[in-house]
Amino acid sequence: MPSQLTDELQQRFGFQQFRPGQAEILTALLAGRDAIAVLPTGSGKSLLYQFVAPHLTGLILVVSPLISLMSDQAMRIRTAHIGSVAVLNSQLTPVEKNQILRRLSQYKFLFVAPETLQQPQVQQAIQRVQLALFVVDEAHCISSWGPDFRPSYLLLGQVRQQLKPALTLALTATATPKVFRDIQHELMLPAQTAHYRASVNRSNLFLRLERISHADDKQVRLQALIDLGVPTLIYVATRHQAQALAQYLQLKTNRQVAYYHGGLSGIERYRIQQLFLQDQLGIVVATNAFGMGIDKSNLRLVIHYDLPANFENYLQEIGRAGRDGQLALTVIFVDETDFAKQGQRIKNGQLTTIEIQNFFAHPDDRQELNDSQLGVLAAYAQTQLPVAQVTAILQQTSQLRAQQRQAFWQFLNSRTCLRQQLCDYFDAKPPEIHHDQWCCSQSEDESLSALLQRLPLVETAAADQAPLQSVATVLTALFD
Amino acid sequence: MAAELLLATFAATPRRYKAIFYGLLGKDTVSNLLALREYGLLSYFHLYPKLSQSKFQAQLVKLQQAGWLQIDQTAATATLTTAGAQFLQAQQLTDYWPHAYDYWQFGDWQLQWQRLLLGVQVVSNRWHQVQQYQPLTESFQVQQELHAWWRYWSQQDWSQFKIELQTILSQLPESAGILLANSFSSNSFPGLTSQHLAQIQQQSTTVLQLAQINSLGLLLQQLQQTPQQWPMLTSLLPLPKSPLPRSAAQTYQQLLSGQTWLQIVQQRRIKENTLKEHLLMAAILIPTFPFQNPTIQQLCHQDPAGFFAGRIAQLQGGAFNA
Ligand SMILES: [Zn+2]
Numbered sequence: 001m002p003s004q005l006t007d008e009l010q011q012r013f014g015f016q017q018f019r020p021g022q023a024e025i026l027t028a029l030l031a032g033r034d035a036i037a038v039l040p041t042g043s044g045k046s047l048l049y050q051f052v053a054p055h056l057t058g059l060i061l062v063v064s065p066l067i068s069l070m071s072d073q074a075m076r077i078r079t080a081h082i083g084s085v086a087v088l089n090s091q092l093t094p095v096e097k098n099q100i101l102r103r104l105s106q107y108k109f110l111f112v113a114p115e116t117l118q119q120p121q122v123q124q125a126i127q128r129v130q131l132a133l134f135v136v137d138e139a140h141c142i143s144s145w146g147p148d149f150r151p152s153y154l155l156l157g158q159v160r161q162q163l164k165p166a167l168t169l170a171l172t173a174t175a176t177p178k179v180f181r182d183i184q185h186e187l188m189l190p191a192q193t194a195h196y197r198a199s200v201n202r203s204n205l206f207l208r209l210e211r212i213s214h215a216d217d218k219q220v221r222l223q224a225l226i227d228l229g230v231p232t233l234i235y236v237a238t239r240h241q242a243q244a245l246a247q248y249l250q251l252k253t254n255r256q257v258a259y260y261h262g263g264l265s266g267i268e269r270y271r272i273q274q275l276f277l278q279d280q281l282g283i284v285v286a287t288n289a290f291g292m293g294i295d296k297s298n299l300r301l302v303i304h305y306d307l308p309a310n311f312e313n314y315l316q317e318i319g320r321a322g323r324d325g326q327l328a329l330t331v332i333f334v335d336e337t338d339f340a341k342q343g344q345r346i347k348n349g350q351l352t353t354i355e356i357q358n359f360f361a362h363p364d365d366r367q368e369l370n371d372s373q374l375g376v377l378a379a380y381a382q383t384q385l386p387v388a389q390v391t392a393i394l395q396q397t398s399q400l401r402a403q404q405r406q407a408f409w410q411f412l413n414s415r416t417c418l419r420q421q422l423c424d425y426f427d428a429k430p431p432e433i434h435h436d437q438w439c440c441s442q443s444e445d446e447s448l449s450a451l452l453q454r455l456p457l458v459e460t461a462a463a464d465q466a467p468l469q470s471v472a473t474v475l476t477a478l479f480d
Numbered sequence: 481m482a483a484e485l486l487l488a489t490f491a492a493t494p495r496r497y498k499a500i501f502y503g504l505l506g507k508d509t510v511s512n513l514l515a516l517r518e519y520g521l522l523s524y525f526h527l528y529p530k531l532s533q534s535k536f537q538a539q540l541v542k543l544q545q546a547g548w549l550q551i552d553q554t555a556a557t558a559t560l561t562t563a564g565a566q567f568l569q570a571q572q573l574t575d576y577w578p579h580a581y582d583y584w585q586f587g588d589w590q591l592q593w594q595r596l597l598l599g600v601q602v603v604s605n606r607w608h609q610v611q612q613y614q615p616l617t618e619s620f621q622v623q624q625e626l627h628a629w630w631r632y633w634s635q636q637d638w639s640q641f642k643i644e645l646q647t648i649l650s651q652l653p654e655s656a657g658i659l660l661a662n663s664f665s666s667n668s669f670p671g672l673t674s675q676h677l678a679q680i681q682q683q684s685t686t687v688l689q690l691a692q693i694n695s696l697g698l699l700l701q702q703l704q705q706t707p708q709q710w711p712m713l714t715s716l717l718p719l720p721k722s723p724l725p726r727s728a729a730q731t732y733q734q735l736l737s738g739q740t741w742l743q744i745v746q747q748r749r750i751k752e753n754t755l756k757e758h759l760l761m762a763a764i765l766i767p768t769f770p771f772q773n774p775t776i777q778q779l780c781h782q783d784p785a786g787f788f789a790g791r792i793a794q795l796q797g798g799a800f801n802a
Contacts, residue, residue, distance in 0.1 A: 087620070246675070258673055266618055267597060466676075468658060479641075
């Protein structure tokens with residue numbers, strides 16, 4: 001069987017070999033078993049459902065949390081001529097939506113946002129066709145343990161029971177044992193579900209922990225890091241900080257810097273991603289909105305200028321570095337005052353039982369809530385779960401986040417091998433790490449400048465800042 | 481939006497700040513539209529469809545603290561202070577607003593902006609035979625429109641598009657042409673982020689965006705004046721046929737066709753008050769509104785002291801014309 005699969009892979013996709021885990025999952029699916037695949041980002045998760053498409057009779061339904069992820073995947077399937085594709089999301093007009101739903105039997109793939117899938121009209125349309133495979137992409141969103149928890153994912157288990165797909169495939173890049181259990185449990189998958197779980201260990205990432213004791217330490221070290229001249233992503237805690245730090249850095253370097261956060265327009269975010277991918281932008285300062293769906297393979301340096309929310313976010317964010325397999329450096333600034341500030345922010349953002357109840361009773365009353373709190377509540381309101389359950393979930397989530405944050409703080413204050421700790425925390429069967437000079441270091445062991453001198457990071461030719469062009473020059477570049 | 485810029489929406493007489501908020505957001509109730517018309521802000525309707533109320537209010541408080549705005553909580557109004565009026569004048573804040581863009585003539589600027597950028601991206605990538613790329617906008621509506629536009633012109637010589645674009649950009653004021661050109665992007669021309677553009681122009685990104693909207697408005701004005709000169713651009717950036725929403729446009733058509741109130745009501749099966757609101761919207765938004773129409777006169781005579789008659793009288797008298 002595996003060699004037949006490899007032949008098919010070569011013929012249909014032009015790859016010589018499967019990535020780790022792909023063959024195992026495909027074998028299970030083709031034998032009629034449900035599966036959960038935990039594979040690192042960029043390891044070809046979407047190949048799994050593309051591959052099985054011609055082997056299955058009926059529709060492949062892919063639930064995906066982000067519009068950009070959906071349109072990107074849909075476009076890839078279209079250009080590779082793997083099958084006809086439709087995308088259902090909240091941006092469609094009712095007429096457009098009805099059109100797709102009426103012609104559903106003509107499509108091989110349907111991409112849908114979890115919120116859209118709750119609509120009875122959508123479910124009825126899917127029930128009228130044969131459902132071959134139910135794919136839950138970014139399945140970790142189902143778990144309140146996961147970094148991207150989305151209330152709308154909680155209803156997918158129910159939906160799955162109603163739609164009765166022949167097969168189910170859950171895909172994710174980040175799953176601790178707890179998240180994994182949540183995926184299986186919430187999707188109500190049978191005990192004999194096949195699974196493959198890659199270790200979180202990425203040997204080409206160097207883990208660096210940089211202890212900060214003075215206010216200007218951060219800036220001095222940051223300067224040394226950006227002087228490396230490699231493609232760099234800097235994570236900060238707030239939108240305001242992203243903008244302020246980017247503006248500060250622009251004065252300190254000739255490389256082009258941009259800030260990125262959820263408040264920017266879609267076109268602007270798109271353009272920043274594109275310029276960054278094409279190495280026209282050297283440094284991006286971002287909040288955790290820079291995430292799912294962005295894949296820059298030659299990212300050499302990820303800096304946590306501020307603390308990430310917890311262990312899970314940290315793992316996900318450093319995981320964006322070095323996807324081309326070459327050495328990449330990840331640096332986290334550890335500052336006790338940041339930890340305290342973060343605690344305060346979390347406290348300020350916490351919703352009380354009364355606020356939650358008020359919101360559900362009078363959704364138009366903004367109370368004293370900020371936009372992100374209202375966003376959270378609106379997401380829950382859409383799921384139509386009872387208030388008591390929402391309150392319970394929110395309380396449970398905030399307790400979980402607090403535990404995760406404590407565990408992370410412990411990690412940041414330990415002196416043992418960081419990689420070993422990472423594996424111990426995340427892996428089901430943690431490997432034993434052989435720590436060496438390419439593994440990890442902390443500021444107490446080795447100065448940053450010494451480290452930067454010995455690490456052979458591959459440089460990328462970065463473009464200078466482009467000036468404003470004349471109309472004629474732009475049009476020539478566009479159309480000649 | 482920056483708080484200072486918001487100052488330009490206020491005056492030395494009290495204005496209802498909620499009407500300004502809902503106007504910028506794009507809520508088309510009659511009372512909002514009347515207020516916007518009175519304040520001379522009607523064209524800025526729907527300029528900030530994502531404006532958050534808490535941010536808007538925080539900005540008002542900021543302006544109050546700076547001593548530029550006086551807020552009356554009970555009346556829910558705000559008034560420019562003398563210092564505020566001076567600051568507004570000295571900084572020429574009103575100039576930053578996109579005077580050339582009129583929502584009622586050109587429609588949602590975000591849609592027009594996305595159509596223009598996506599159109600340029602698609603044609604440019606096609607020109608360079610780039611097959612696989614991510615469209616600049618995620619909007620399914622705009623993508624569908626682009627497909628239709630592409631199919632319609634598929635037999636044409638695409639160099640015509642370049643010529644139209646080049647000609648129209650060179651006819652705009654130089655700064656507007658350059659700003660639009662540098663906002664484009666495709667695989668052969670990555671373009672500049674708004675942040676970078678703003679930095680080069682030494683502006684905030686907010687001011688830059690208003691300048692982009694204004695430049696877009698200037699371009700649309702050209703299209704509106706001589707549509708036959710720009711066939712490709714005109715079909716890429718369609719202008720709304722009527723400023724009225726569909727249902728209101730229908731009511732207005734019935735009025736124009738000479739129907740009596742009874743006929744209108746019987747045909748539509750909508751609440752009478754809603755139908756009256758439709759007519760009021762038309763009276764606000766359509767310069768050629770026939771105030772002397774018998775049906776309008778009849779409605780005013782039925783209840784001379786009512787809301788409808790009162791608004792019609794105000795609108796007709798031009799009492800609110802700023
Ligand atoms: Zn180590």
